[in-house]
Amino acid sequence: MGVASYIKDITDTVKSVFEGMSITFSHLVRRPMTIQYPDKIPVPIQETLPLRYRGILEVDLDICTGCLACERVCPITCITIGIDMNKETKQRDFSHFDIDICKCMYCGLCSEVCPTGSIRHSQEFEGASYNPAGLVRHFAPQPASLYKPKKGGETDPKLAVKVDIGQKYLDEFATPDGGAAAEEK
Amino acid sequence: MNETAQDQDTGFHTEDMTISVGPQHPSTHGVLRFVVKTDGEVISEAIPDVGYLHRSIEKIGEKVTWHGYVPYTDRADYLAAMFANQVFCMAAEKLAGTPVTRRGEFCRVIACELNRLASHLISVGTFGQDIGAMTPFVHALRERETINNLMEEICGARLTYNYIRIGGVGYDILPETCTRISEFLDHFEPIVDEFNRLLTGNKIFIERLAGIAVVSKEDALQYNLVGPNLRGAGIKWDIRRDIPYSVYPELEFEIPVGTGHIGALGDSFDRYWVRIRELQESCKIVRQCLKMLPKGPAISKVARKFKPAAGECYVRVEAPRGDMGFYVISDGSEYPYRVRIRTGSYTAMSIIDKLSKGIMLADLIVLIGSLDVDAPEIDR
Numbered sequence: 001m002g003v004a005s006y007i008k009d010i011t012d013t014v015k016s017v018f019e020g021m022s023i024t025f026s027h028l029v030r031r032p033m034t035i036q037y038p039d040k041i042p043v044p045i046q047e048t049l050p051l052r053y054r055g056i057l058e059v060d061l062d063i064c065t066g067c068l069a070c071e072r073v074c075p076i077t078c079i080t081i082g083i084d085m086n087k088e089t090k091q092r093d094f095s096h097f098d099i100d101i102c103k104c105m106y107c108g109l110c111s112e113v114c115p116t117g118s119i120r121h122s123q124e125f126e127g128a129s130y131n132p133a134g135l136v137r138h139f140a141p142q143p144a145s146l147y148k149p150k151k152g153g154e155t156d157p158k159l160a161v162k163v164d165i166g167q168k169y170l171d172e173f174a175t176p177d178g179g180a181a182a183e184e185k
Numbered sequence: 186m187n188e189t190a191q192d193q194d195t196g197f198h199t200e201d202m203t204i205s206v207g208p209q210h211p212s213t214h215g216v217l218r219f220v221v222k223t224d225g226e227v228i229s230e231a232i233p234d235v236g237y238l239h240r241s242i243e244k245i246g247e248k249v250t251w252h253g254y255v256p257y258t259d260r261a262d263y264l265a266a267m268f269a270n271q272v273f274c275m276a277a278e279k280l281a282g283t284p285v286t287r288r289g290e291f292c293r294v295i296a297c298e299l300n301r302l303a304s305h306l307i308s309v310g311t312f313g314q315d316i317g318a319m320t321p322f323v324h325a326l327r328e329r330e331t332i333n334n335l336m337e338e339i340c341g342a343r344l345t346y347n348y349i350r351i352g353g354v355g356y357d358i359l360p361e362t363c364t365r366i367s368e369f370l371d372h373f374e375p376i377v378d379e380f381n382r383l384l385t386g387n388k389i390f391i392e393r394l395a396g397i398a399v400v401s402k403e404d405a406l407q408y409n410l411v412g413p414n415l416r417g418a419g420i421k422w423d424i425r426r427d428i429p430y431s432v433y434p435e436l437e438f439e440i441p442v443g444t445g446h447i448g449a450l451g452d453s454f455d456r457y458w459v460r461i462r463e464l465q466e467s468c469k470i471v472r473q474c475l476k477m478l479p480k481g482p483a484i485s486k487v488a489r490k491f492k493p494a495a496g497e498c499y500v501r502v503e504a505p506r507g508d509m510g511f512y513v514i515s516d517g518s519e520y521p522y523r524v525r526i527r528t529g530s531y532t533a534m535s536i537i538d539k540l541s542k543g544i545m546l547a548d549l550i551v552l553i554g555s556l557d558v559d560a561p562e563i564d565r
Contacts, residue, residue, distance in 0.1 A: 016387045016389070017387070017388075019382055019383075020383045020387055023383050050337055052337075052339075052340065052341035053341050073250075073252070073253065073489075075250070075253030075256060075257070106342065108341060109347075113489070121341070
């Protein structure tokens with residue numbers, strides 16, 4: 001190796017280092033990317049997440065028909081549903097509806113099969129707990145009756161709101177028709 | 186040199202050192218272990234020890250339904266989950282004869298190519314970091330963050346997508362998301378050039394890479410290297426072009442191969458340079474797909490209880506770490522009879538022992554980084 005190539009190597013190195021440095025210093029005037037989570041943020045992160053975000057599961061038991069589709073489709077059986085016959089009212093009741101958030105892998109299969117949109121992913125993701133038992137969500141603390149869809153739309157105004165929310169979730173969560181249905185309307 | 190040999194001139198006692206690199210070593214990208222025998226700083230043997238990240242994904246496939254296995258395939262390679270999704274779904278579709286809608290195919294390609302961008306950014310970013318260039322790593326991860334946000338918008342998850350389903354894709358790509366993707370591409374293409382100025386053109390970086398761990402064409406074929414590692418050795422082989430699947434035949438893109446313009450053909454720099462150029466090609470593919478995106482349903486009608494006919498098939502796609510294949514056997518029941526996954530990282534591991542002979546210990550890190558081995562993909 002001659003002296004000329006030795007000096008050329010040094011000048012090339014110095015040049016390329018300064019070229020890199022110029023890019024680094026140009027970031028002084030660019031917009032910073034860092035988000036000061038959880039303190040200095042203008043709006044909570046949960047509100048900025050997209051609609052399809054698959055956060056911790058939530059269940060609206062008032063519009064759950066007890067069809068067990070979610071329990072069957074779950075690949076890791078993190079959903080356990082118990083349905084008993086109530087001897088007094090002669091109707092079927094939920095004895096428990098538990099979702100183990102520890103096991104859940106947020107694949108979204110359960111919320112897609114739900115006919116009423118009762119089980120759905122929320123935008124919530126902060127699920128810290130002191131023990132694993134605290135991560136099991138009990139959605140039926142007391143026995144609750146099953147929802148029966150009425151023909152010709154829901155008449156109870158309180159339930160009608162919930163049914164609409166569920167249906168809206170189903171429409172917006174999965175729109176696999178490519179917006180073709182929306183265009184027809 | 187023999188163990189416990191006496192140096193003839195000085196009479197000093199010398200012996201080979203056995204060093205364990207990993208499993209918790211920052212530059213092995215995951216839990217990988219190498220048992221390295223060195224004479225001073227020169228490696229005489231580097232034996233890869235795999236199996237620290239084994240999660241028996243293949244066995245799980247026999248216990249869950251066809252639909253339920255798709256989220257598990259995400260975990261085969263968490264940096265490029267979309268490709269494992271796609272190849273399993275393609276295998277199931279091939280067995281059952283399920284058609285895929287045209288819009289579904291385009292959505293798949295868009296999602297996959299975005300995922301390839303994310304995966305290659307991690308690859309080149311951490312490669313620089315291993316060698317000591319901290320800044321490019323942060324720049325690469327910043328761009329990847331935007332891709333993750335886009336993915337979140339498309340399918341609701343940032344890493345384990347469960348997006349591609351049997352018969353199409355789970356959720357349609359909305360028009361707003363399409364504009365945001367093309368905005369990102371407009372922003373990203375100049376960033377690649379900036380990245381080149383920052384890292385690729387750096388003389389120190391070039392000196393560390395050029396001529397290190399040269400893979401000849403014969404070796405690349407004999408050791409069954411795939412993907413960018415094979416193309417880095419100068420062999421033009423890409424599943425997207427040579428065994429076409431999905432809508433790739435309709436798209437125009439180039440297949441970058443190693444040229445050896447710095448150092449030798451098939452060295453670490455060539456493999457790195459192939460990845461950088463694939464970033465640009467992927468941008469091109471996504472742009473074309475956004476333009477060609479047809480209207481229609483994104484998924485075809487598939488039975489909830491999916492039962493493909495008895496049979497077996499092997500399907501492969503071009504994943505960021507090369508040829509990824511699923512061998513699936515169906516016995517006509519609700520569950521797959523057998524799932525076997527073949528990945529590119531595993532074959533890349535086999536050549537490390539050969540290439541590491543005679544190089545320095547610090548260059549072993551360059552070698553691992555340039556082969557882009559990924560621990561979860563090796564063990565599955």
